[in-house]
Amino acid sequence: MSTFLLEIVTPERIVFSQQVDSVSVRGDEGELGIMAGHLPLVTPLKVAPITIKTGNTATTLAVHGGFVEVQKEKVIILAESAEMSNDIDVERARAARERAERRLSSGGNRDLVDHRRAELALQRAITRINVSSKGKE
Structure with missing residues (x-):
């Protein structure tokens, strides 16, 4: 399976930055699953969990608004705030x-x-x- 670089950035820090298989986010229009090769787009995010899958591992983060930008080989989530489950x-x-x-x-x-x-x-x-x-x- 192809991977892509996912970066989750807040005004304070880079919360997450690594190669992943997929990421699921909740935008204004509903749930959005992103995999390698996804068409480029920019969309606002809701206050909702996001799920990151790498191999057989799924990681969930709390994201509080912001935007997701899908580029050719990279996805950037610019969030107002983002927290890993163990930081909550x-x-x-x-x-x-x-x-x-x-x-x-x-x-x-x-x-x-x-x-x-x-x-x-x-x-x-x-x-x-x-x-x-x-x-x-």
Whole structure:
């Protein structure tokens, strides 16, 4: 099977950089599986897990927004943040989920921006929890 270079980059650091068989991401239009030889494209990413396959090994990361760029022999994910499963503080993610759920359930005087921020915080927390549990399987 052909491989390609996958780089996952955040504003702070390079999170991942190695040859892989495939990567699955969630874009605005839905799930996208990328293998060697994929047509070039650029698309925004959702707050969601991504799965990287190399041989018989699958690695899951929590990616929080950004873009994926597919080039001829390389795929670059430019993410707002990205975390490997073993880097996730599960208790902190659970606390963040609870705070976001409280903010969303309180029907007080909220503006649209605050509501959207709470929704994004909830999505990030749930993604972190899901990815951390996959890393422990």
